[in-house]
Amino acid sequence: MQNVKDYIAQHKDRFINELIDLLKIPSVSADPAYNQDVLNTADTIKESLEKAGCDKVEICETPGYPIVYGEKIINPNLPTVLVYGHYDVQPADPIDLWTSPPFEPVIKKTDIHPEGAIFARGACDDKGQMYMHVKALEYMTHTGNLPCNVKFMIEGEEEVGSESLAWFVPRNKEKLANDVILISDTGMIANDIPSITTGLRGLSYVEVEVTGPNRDLHSGLYGGAVANPINILTQMIASLHDENNHITIPGFYDKVEELSREERDEMAKAPFSLEDYKAALDIDDVHGEAGYTTNERNSIRPTLDVNGIWGGYTGEGAKTVIASKAYAKISMRLVPGQEWEEITELFKKHFESIAPKSVKVEVKPHHGGQGYVTPIDNTGYQAASKAYQETFGVTPIPQRSGGSIPIVALFEQELKSKTILMGFGLNSDAIHSPNEHFGVWNYLKGIETIPYFYQYFTELSK
């Protein structure tokens, strides 16, 4: 398949420009203001799949944003790969921290990306990584190198919980029938240390509202006598961790899968420098659960983080007010074994129980998903491993990720097939952060590697 390199060299500029055009559409699913942009992005994906060689492409309506489905069936007796990705992106704020506008993509060189990286919201998560699959399909169909059947399912609500996908999948099991699910929505350790994600964390995301007095009050006339909902909220949130940074919600750890010493020793072999890690984040110390290393804390252990907090006067200068309400968005990363709906319920019950009588508390569940693990003896994993060996020249390291792709567990449950997470992004790509970017080298390397997965998966499936 030497000609894949040539094909990429020949079409490189077009591949990059097509992605840049896709990144210009602000498909922020969390913000209703971008509704039309999200819908337009779905149309753009549909056209790109048709051009790439799918026989049948359709925009499937759902209760929320549509799912773009495409397929190329060459022989019912051959295996079928189902590619999943998402065309929606995270909100771009805080906008003022971006060095270039989030939806005006530019290519800039960085230390890690000497060949340049595309800076834009969604460059890596997930438009860039999803589009690698579209271009890989184009190569395979245009050069007669497609060895099996392929289906695409690209959704528009991944960043807000994939509710419509959870509605769609059980209703379309036959259409989505496959032998393996292929996703590029994770990262690898480094450009010279490829890795395949074998585990994902689950997620439970809630919003809490604490109400004190029925109106904002003068902090002089009422201060000290009335519960200040912001003070109370800080006390309630602070109490969710103990002095060892264990989460204090009763029952929270009951179903946590504990890894063996051997597994933890295996994990510890992945190259990691705590000094580089701290330097990259400009922090003097890391912070986490006692008894676990940094790489364990962010992958095999559950967490509780406040993702946003607000209340009272946040403008210029000073305002001596006791706010009527205080709010926080809180997410918990879960590990295999923990049921996200059960955790959400445990949180709600506990958070309401610790509220003093002087305030009212409301907990609104947002969304969530299950954790997931892929065994490395699985055919799909083996095919992926050989594909990386082919294009990177080294064997990829199996790695647990701290991130969540809630629908992966859903796929296994509904479609009875395993998911292979072939990620080509890097932790330093700043996904979900200002100045998100994706290396041009990584983008093209992904397009080069994916066809080998199809080849090896077809061979190993015989």
Added chain:
Amino acid sequence: MQNVKDYIAQHKDRFINELIDLLKIPSVSADPAYNQDVLNTADTIKESLEKAGCDKVEICETPGYPIVYGEKIINPNLPTVLVYGHYDVQPADPIDLWTSPPFEPVIKKTDIHPEGAIFARGACDDKGQMYMHVKALEYMTHTGNLPCNVKFMIEGEEEVGSESLAWFVPRNKEKLANDVILISDTGMIANDIPSITTGLRGLSYVEVEVTGPNRDLHSGLYGGAVANPINILTQMIASLHDENNHITIPGFYDKVEELSREERDEMAKAPFSLEDYKAALDIDDVHGEAGYTTNERNSIRPTLDVNGIWGGYTGEGAKTVIASKAYAKISMRLVPGQEWEEITELFKKHFESIAPKSVKVEVKPHHGGQGYVTPIDNTGYQAASKAYQETFGVTPIPQRSGGSIPIVALFEQELKSKTILMGFGLNSDAIHSPNEHFGVWNYLKGIETIPYFYQYFTELSK
């Protein structure tokens, strides 16, 4: 002085309309966006003082917003009353909780104000109460009832710490020389229970910033391994109170003036219904320092309240991010004995000391002021008491207020004279809150009462 009632009846509509025009100018000193409006308000005050009969009125420049000074000297041998007030107002947000626009005054009837109340930001604090003095002067000068000399000093930075006034007063001691300072910037217990404020709390206002990683991070990839500045901030703030709601800052209570059992028993005589208090605020329970009553907690005890908090994603929907920074505005109400600058320093030192190594903390002092107490055997207090008896028919109750008028302590120090706090507002007027209002009855009652203060103060000073 029977004719004061007639004069008010005759000019009532004009008095109300003049105040309404004044309230239409959004003189928010905390927000630079309103800079020109604040300056325009000063000009309006200047004109009103000229019309009211001052011989000499000037706009005195300062490093900040100007101070409007006016005087009417009828005889150097007679006593001089210095009236202080402020023409700036608190920010109006949260705007969406106002039932009518904050700078479009309307008169609406309420249960407590059957004759109607003027709803607008600043209606009570302090434009309405300050303007009572301008109209009282008009009555006295236009009817030959001014018994002594009068000086006005109206500033534009009271809501942001009166820094320019603190600069102005020491530089103009001769111009401001007086026998008593008269201020209406406080409240009374009820329309049938007049009270005079004899004590004020001091204030220390700070802003804190907690910085974790150098950029916003994906909570899946980093969650659990890196200090989340919002979680840390909630833990730091929560630790500032112990389980008895005592403030934990070392040295915080060292100079607190403890009241005698007798004084506390005297205070307890003021009519108060905890049930009504809770009902008015729609809270199931009050909340405060163990060992003190509600009225003690909000007047003779120091407090620490978060006035605003923000960080991370606060928009629609969900964003799984670990913010780089978290912020809070924190104010401490202080009691006589506590030095505000010392308390600010104690807070800064303590807050920085409790920060874990995994974050960086910055404490920015905003402003502050000293607490204050007026003895009730003071001539000014006696004159005010007789004035209320004249117009309300009952003896006013001396009352400690939880609020702060930082410059009152400054006046005593620089001008060597006592301040009399004749307030005509009510706690229910919602100052600093949405839907601030001032009863028309209270406004006119203030205009009626003030001239009696001048009369009795002149007589008692002989």
